[in-house]
Amino acid sequence: MPTRLKDLAKETGYSVSTISRALLGYKDVNAETRRRIVKAAQKHDYYPYQSARQLRAGKTYIIGFLIPTYGLRFSDPFFIELLTGIGDGAAAKNYDVLVGTSPEGEGELEAYKRIVAGGRVDGVVITRTKEDDKRVDYLLKVHTPFVLLGRVFNKPNVPYIDIDSKNGIKLLTEHLLKLGHRKIGFITSPEELVFSRYRNEGYREALKKYGIKYDASIVKIGDLTQETGRKLATELFRQKNRPSAVVCANDLTALGVYSAAHQVGLEIGSDISISGYDGISLAENAHPPLTTIQVPIYEVGIKLFNMLYKLLNNEPLENKQILLPPQPIYRNSTGPPRKADGH
Amino acid sequence: MPTRLKDLAKETGYSVSTISRALLGYKDVNAETRRRIVKAAQKHDYYPYQSARQLRAGKTYIIGFLIPTYGLRFSDPFFIELLTGIGDGAAAKNYDVLVGTSPEGEGELEAYKRIVAGGRVDGVVITRTKEDDKRVDYLLKVHTPFVLLGRVFNKPNVPYIDIDSKNGIKLLTEHLLKLGHRKIGFITSPEELVFSRYRNEGYREALKKYGIKYDASIVKIGDLTQETGRKLATELFRQKNRPSAVVCANDLTALGVYSAAHQVGLEIGSDISISGYDGISLAENAHPPLTTIQVPIYEVGIKLFNMLYKLLNNEPLENKQILLPPQPIYRNSTGPPRKADGH
DNA sequence: CCATACTCCTAAAACGTTTTTGTTATATTA
């Protein structure tokens, strides 16, 4: 039904190869010929059939992106913003994005194999890197190009973008310390994630700088979901050594802490200070607006695609490993503690 | 680098066509032969090269889904949950999902043309249908199968799933009326969206049933984002005829109203009642939990894919047009008004 | 023993594009 080169050949009287060459801008095509061919192509809304182009070129012009999910439905708005960036970057270069979901655990690697095997995609964007990440090992083995959002260990040469989350969390924690908080809780992320290590370090370093002892009883390991944030914060708020501030590994967790705070009647920003991480739009529009590290998620998405694009087209990649400085945004979810607790 | 039929042919001594037929389960292949071939295929991790398969079959085994965005980054978590459903449904049938973003306005149709032209996808899932939807016209014209989340007008035979949002909003509004509210605001969605019409009708019908006059001054047209929800609610709360309850077109808008309420010191569920629509997980984990219509988003995503799958494979579609009854969930964001206002 | 049926395999074509190589006709140069 759709128009093919063959049809244009029949209509214009030129050969298929001339049609193709004319449309692709080859020089040895007569100007008048090209005009006629272009006109016919426009008339019939010609668009090259991708499957054929892909087979011929050995490329799909598609990249893969898997959204991490917890359970069936829960995911982080962070990934839509990222996906939007990746998608818009891709569209600008006439690439497409194949999206799937990747469950935590065993299924994750399978999900990646599924889109990589059979050459469904030319390359992959990977997020939430793990210490010793099987996906990276696999992609290296099968020679599929990829870029990471986040670092990995023991792989010195892989391309990535990461936020310096050690210093990010450190800044936020110091901010709370400067405000006078001395008992600062921390809801962190699963241990296997690389950024957990950095964020934990940032938290500890800030405490150390202010001579405060690390107190494991007010540090909880969450899973980056709002629901778990709420549950763990509820626990924290029930403890006798209730913290006056809570640092969270991401915004979604922080919003869970908001719920818990509301529930027990704590006023956010005075009774309890809360900080997030990521800078999703929900953080900005929460009340009070959430103190957080503003990651330029959309722009990072575009940049990730552009890095991958260069890898795929053998263009030189000047900055293969990019570590972005944290941009803290101090909003009203953090303030001085209601009554200064002992120091 | 990856293994191809040719390689397996060389290794086993059979022809390419026999290899293919053996792996595809054709009956006229000797059992022992098949065993050997399967073994070799497994040994080399053979997976058919999709571009070739696609070209040969005239199908991509890919469906398209475009996420509506407002501005650069803002989108609704609703669409991740939906995408997760679509993606999982697709993966179960060895289909993939090509995802892009579609801006509001002129660019939208272009975004659809982009993935449909050139046969990038076999079919499309469309959301947020408009009255007189150009996308539907286009897809019908180029004979690309599609399914809708939402109805359209003047196209009696197109396949869709929709929630009965007239009755959904009606139920919520009636719930508020029963609680004693008489001044009920409404933050609705852009007029061109089909579901706006239904939701508006539901609101009006409920009022009428209780003999309350429609008051345009407490009805605002939003854009389904949290930010606009917050802004419009702030307006509402500043008015002298401040409503005691606000019905919202979706959960995200309702969460914006939460922010506005917090900001002016209104207690949600008593000073001000708020209802949403969709049942995203943020609604459940907000405080207080949001009264809303629980759309089984993930399941709808799966079902949408399965409908499209049947269309693509010429299987009979028993229920071509599905209208799901609304499932209201009454939570603590709605309660009786603080002091009964005149009735 | 011939004809027929059955089993198991292979050759070849096709999908539509891009690119390499070649060909023809015309123009240029010696």
Add this chain to the structure above:
DNA sequence: TAATATAACAAAAACGTTTTAGGAGTATGG
């Protein structure tokens, strides 16, 4: 005028899969 360069087009191959058509060999039946 003959040799050579140039311009403009076309033929053909290739990408890897699936499927159609058919062929060789063996078994079955009369």
